[in-house]
Amino acid sequence: MTTTLQTKTSVPTPAESADALAQLRAIDPDLGRLAEITRFLHNGGTLAEVIGLDARELEAMYAVGHGLYEQGRYDEAHKMFSLLCMHAPNDGRFPQAAAGAARMLGRYEDALGFYCVACMRSPGDHQLAFQTVECLLALNQPGPASDMLDALVSAPDLPATGRARAEALLEALRSRSQPTSKE
Secondary structure, eight states, rough: OOOOOOOOOOOOOOOHHHHHHHHHHHHHHHHHHHHHHHHHTTTTTOOHHHHOOOOOHHHHHHHHHHHHHTTTTTHHHHHHHHHHHHHHOHHHHHHHHHHHHHTTTTTTHHHHHHHHHHHOOOOOOOOHHHHHHHHHHHOOEEEHHHHOOOOOOOOOOEEEEEEEHHHHHHHHHHHSOOOOOOO
8 A cells, every 4th residue: 555645835824824733842942932933934024023133233243243344354354244144134235244244355256146136135235245246256157257247337327436436346357368379
């Protein structure tokens, strides 16, 4: 006799969720608490809220991270900023700061990931795009760097100095990719 496993693909109703939580609490109170936290996070809550960190404490942590960065203690600063990213993922300053510290450590792939998050949080911040381009170039990825520079050049709100910078970088990339002729 074979049994097939039936899987439910729909989202549980609030009553079903409450029943499941009650069953977990009956089995193990910690499992029930974990399920409550997971549901809270899934509904937009943050880890900072779960553990009770308020805005003042997050700002203090951010200030400590900046202090470490200013002292050239980039590894410690990166850890602080990464921690802030986990606890308050909706604050765009935190991934930007984590990216900057990773970049100073030469960890360009890590920096690139944080810059991508920062760009999503602050889409009009062209400086983030330039920093992303610098990481792509450090990782020897001229194609994606060129694509990003093309997008920057065509951005209607890019200031003239930014446009000139993007065009100069594009020109340098294009001239570097063209084969040199031998006479």
